[in-house]
Amino acid sequence: MFVGSQRLLFGEIILPQRPQHNRPVWGFLNYFENNSPENVRNQARSYLLRVVALTNAKKMGDGYLLNVGTNTFHVRDRYVRRVRGVKDANSRYEETCFFVPNQGMPSAEQIATALLMLKNDPTLFDKWAVKNGESFKADGQIFN
């Protein structure tokens, strides 16, 4: 599907005037789809369930238990608790909150994001706890 020449989410990226069969096409491809609040919630929940399966997380109470190496995290809406893990001088935190600066992202997708990131790098837990309000990329680097 060709969207047209315009500035989109990517700002500087300008789409070509004509579609080329071997080139990717950027755009809000589902812009005109029906995205009622219920559809959005269902989509978000569907992604969360996929991420839960991918990360081998287990449902527990209002969140999910995630095992990563020697750590076990309980991830729920905006909060992560370290249930089990290495305790040393640099990891004295048992719980921290987190948020995705992307305004309006459904909570199911915020939880899915945290699950993916912690599975990829469990040390992010301590970075979130120590650096209140700072954003971290999945590779642990601070994003400004």
Added chain:
Amino acid sequence: MNAKIITFSSRGDTTLLEYDPETADMDEVNKLISEYEARTGAQPFDMATGECIEKVTREQNEVLMVHPVAGG
């Protein structure tokens, strides 16, 4: 079947890019992803494995751009 680069959004998800993995210029795909990463901090995860990836290949059919998470 087309491959997709998606991201979570207030609308549930947003398809950022859709292409034919057999014919697409993967250098171009990765260049666009790098530009998006530089702008937003989002990094690509393979939705088949749940792992963060450095480069998208023709084998990946669905890649999720995961946005940074802030501590609180």
